[in-house]
Amino acid sequence: MTAIVIADAPAKRLSPLTGLQNTFTLTWRSVLKIKTNSEDLLGLSLQPVMFLVLFTYIFGGAIAGSTHKYLQSALPGILVMTVIFGTLGTGLMLNNDISTGVFDRFRSLPIARWAPLAGAVLGDMVRYIIMVAVTLGFGMILGFRIENNPLAAAAGCLLVLAFALAMCWVSALLGMVVKTAQGVQTFSFLAYFPLVFGSNMLAPTQTMPGWLQAFVKVNPMTSLTDASRALLVGGPVASSAWKALAWGAGIAIVFAPLAVRAYRRRT
Amino acid sequence: MRYDVNSALAIEATGLIKQFGKTRALDGVDLAVPQGRVLGLLGPNGAGKTTAVRILATLLRPDGGEARVCGYDVRRDAHQVRQLVGLTGQYASVDEGLSGTNNLVMIGRLLGIPRAQAKARAAELLSRFDLADAAGRPAKTYSGGMRRRLDLAASLVGRPRVLYLDEPTTGLDPRSRTDVWRMVRELVTDGVTVLLTTQYLDEADQMANDIVVIDHGTVIATGTPDELKAKTGGQVLEVVPADPARMNDVSAVLTELTRATPLASENGDRFTVQVPDATLLPGIVRELDNRGIELAEFTLRKASMDEVFFTLTGTRNQS
Numbered sequence: 001m002t003a004i005v006i007a008d009a010p011a012k013r014l015s016p017l018t019g020l021q022n023t024f025t026l027t028w029r030s031v032l033k034i035k036t037n038s039e040d041l042l043g044l045s046l047q048p049v050m051f052l053v054l055f056t057y058i059f060g061g062a063i064a065g066s067t068h069k070y071l072q073s074a075l076p077g078i079l080v081m082t083v084i085f086g087t088l089g090t091g092l093m094l095n096n097d098i099s100t101g102v103f104d105r106f107r108s109l110p111i112a113r114w115a116p117l118a119g120a121v122l123g124d125m126v127r128y129i130i131m132v133a134v135t136l137g138f139g140m141i142l143g144f145r146i147e148n149n150p151l152a153a154a155a156g157c158l159l160v161l162a163f164a165l166a167m168c169w170v171s172a173l174l175g176m177v178v179k180t181a182q183g184v185q186t187f188s189f190l191a192y193f194p195l196v197f198g199s200n201m202l203a204p205t206q207t208m209p210g211w212l213q214a215f216v217k218v219n220p221m222t223s224l225t226d227a228s229r230a231l232l233v234g235g236p237v238a239s240s241a242w243k244a245l246a247w248g249a250g251i252a253i254v255f256a257p258l259a260v261r262a263y264r265r266r267t
Numbered sequence: 268m269r270y271d272v273n274s275a276l277a278i279e280a281t282g283l284i285k286q287f288g289k290t291r292a293l294d295g296v297d298l299a300v301p302q303g304r305v306l307g308l309l310g311p312n313g314a315g316k317t318t319a320v321r322i323l324a325t326l327l328r329p330d331g332g333e334a335r336v337c338g339y340d341v342r343r344d345a346h347q348v349r350q351l352v353g354l355t356g357q358y359a360s361v362d363e364g365l366s367g368t369n370n371l372v373m374i375g376r377l378l379g380i381p382r383a384q385a386k387a388r389a390a391e392l393l394s395r396f397d398l399a400d401a402a403g404r405p406a407k408t409y410s411g412g413m414r415r416r417l418d419l420a421a422s423l424v425g426r427p428r429v430l431y432l433d434e435p436t437t438g439l440d441p442r443s444r445t446d447v448w449r450m451v452r453e454l455v456t457d458g459v460t461v462l463l464t465t466q467y468l469d470e471a472d473q474m475a476n477d478i479v480v481i482d483h484g485t486v487i488a489t490g491t492p493d494e495l496k497a498k499t500g501g502q503v504l505e506v507v508p509a510d511p512a513r514m515n516d517v518s519a520v521l522t523e524l525t526r527a528t529p530l531a532s533e534n535g536d537r538f539t540v541q542v543p544d545a546t547l548l549p550g551i552v553r554e555l556d557n558r559g560i561e562l563a564e565f566t567l568r569k570a571s572m573d574e575v576f577f578t579l580t581g582t583r584n585q586s
Contacts, residue, residue, distance in 0.1 A: 012347065028376075104354070104360050110350040110378070
C-alpha cells in the first residue's frame with residue numbers, strides 16, 4: 001500500500017518580512033508579560049525610586065554640599081544606572097525561556113531563528129521606558145528640574161534607551177552562555193558593577209585616585225552620563241554624545257552577533 | 268503548488284548517531300513510521316528517546332545518519348520540516364506567564380495566521396482540550412494535567428502532519444493520563460502521524476501500532492505490541508514461599524507448569540516467571556498445595572520495564 005499525500009508544499013525559506021512579523025509577535029508576548037505580572041511591574045518602578053532616595057540623601061550632603069544640588073547632577077547618572085541594571089533582565093528572561101523549554105517550542109516552529117532574541121530585546125525596551133519615566137517623575141517630586149529645553153531632554157532619554165538596546169545584547173550573551181539563572185545574576189553583577197560605579201555617575205572624577213580616573217575616563221558609562229547630564233541640565237553635549245553613540249554601536253556590533261551565535265549553539 | 272510524497276513513510280531515520288561529550292546518546296538508530304500510524308519509542312530514562320525526538324524536530328543535528336520527515340531532510344530542509352511537525356516536550360514548554368489563550372494566539376501569530384483566525388483557533392483548541400474555563404488564567408496556575416493538555420494544544424495550532432509526543436504522560440495522575448490518551452487517539456483518527464516516547468509498556472501498548480524498544484542508544488527490539496508481549500510474556504507471576512527452604516521446590520513447579528525459567532530475586536526470597544496465559548494459575552496453585560508448599564505471597568502482575576528488558580536483552584537493565 002502506498003499512501004500518497006497531496007498538500008500544499010511547505011515553503012522553502014522564510015522572507016525577511018516574516019522574520020520581522022515574528023519579532024513583533026514575540027515583542028507583544030514580552031509586553032503582555034510585563035502587563036500581567038504585577039510583581040515585575042512593581043519591581044521595575046521601585047528600583048529607580050530606591051536608587052534616587054538612597055544616593056541623593058546618602059551622598060548628596062557629602063559630595064555636593066546639598067541634596068538638591070547633588071540631585072541635579074546625579075539624576076542623569078541614576079537614570080543611566082537604572083536602565084543599565086535593567087538590561088540584566090534580558091539575560092535572565094532568555095535563560096528562563098531556555099530552561100523552561102519555551103525556546104524549544106519556538107525553535108520547532110518555522111520562524112526566523114533570530115526572532116526570539118530580537119523579540120525579547122525589543123520587548124525589554126518597554127521596561128526601560130517605564131524606568132526612565134519613573135526616574136524622571138519621582139526625581140521631580142524630590143526636586144529635580146530639567147534645565148534644558150524639552151526636546152534636548154527627550155533626546156537625552158532616547159540616548160540612554162538606545163545605549164540600553166546595545167547593552168541588552170551583552171546581557172543576552174550572558175543569559176546564553178551561563179547555565180543557571182542564579183549564575184546569570186552573579187556574573188552579570190560582576191560585569192556590571194565596576195562598569196556602572198566605575199564612572200562619574202555618583203562622584204566627580206577628579207576626587208578619585210589616578211588609576212581609577214584613567215578607567216573612569218574611558219568607561220562608556222562616563223560618556224553616557226556626561227551626555228545625559230548635558231541634555232537634561234545643560235552643558236557641552238556634542239563630544240560625549242557622539243562618544244556614547246559610538247560605544248553603543250560598537251557594543252551592539254560586537255555583542256549582538258555573539259549572542260545570536262551563542263543562542264544557536266545553546267539551543 | 269502541490270507535492271506528493273511517494274514514500275509512505277512520514278518519518279524515516281537510518282543510522283542516527285549523536286554524541287554528547289563521551290556519551291553516545293544514539294548509536295545507529297533506525298526508525299520508520301508510515302503515514303497515519305503511531306510509533307511507540309519505548310525505553311528507560313537515558314535510553315536516547317528524547318535525543319531522537321529532538322533530532323527529528325530539527326532541535327539537534329545528528330552527528331551521523333540521516334533522517335527525513337515526509338521526505339524532507341532534517342538537516343538540509345529544516346525549515347520545511349518545521350512546517351510539518353508539532354512537538355510536545357517532556358516538560359511542558361508553554362509560557363507560564365501567559366494565559367492559555369495568549370499562549371495559543373502567540374503560536375498562531377508566529378505561524379502567520381491572522382489575528383482573528385488565531386484567536387478562533389485558540390478558542391477551538393482550548394475547548395477541545397477541556398481548558399475553556401481556564402482560558403484567561405496564566406498557565407502557571409494550571410495543574411500538571413492542564414499544562415500538558417495546553418502543551419499538546421500548542422503543538423496542534425499549525426495542524427501538523429507529524430506529531431512528536433515526548434513522554435506526554437510522565438508525572439500525570441491516572442485520570443489525566445487517560446485524558447491525554449483519548450485526545451491523542453482522536454488526532455490519529457484525523458490522520459496525523461505520531462511518534463510517542465514513553466517509559467511505560469502499557470502506554471505503548473494502548474497507543475502504538477508499532478513499538479521500537481531502545482536502550483543505550485540502540486534499538487533492541489521492534490514489533491507490534493502483541494508481538495512484543497508474546498515475546499516478553501506480558502504478565503509476571505511472583506511467588507514467595509512461607510518457608511525459604513522450599514525455594515527449589517517452587518522453582519521446579521514453576522518451570523514444569525509455565526515452561527519458562529523462573530528468575531530468583533536478588534535477596535533470594537521469591538521467584539518471578541513469565542506467564543503467557545492466566546489459565547495456568549489454578550494448576551500452579553494446586554501443584555504447590557499438593558507438594559505442601561505454604562505461600563506467603565502469590566501475585567500476578569504486568570511485566571515491568573525491567574522484566575521486559577530482561578527478556579529482550581537477557582541482561583538486567585542497569586538504569
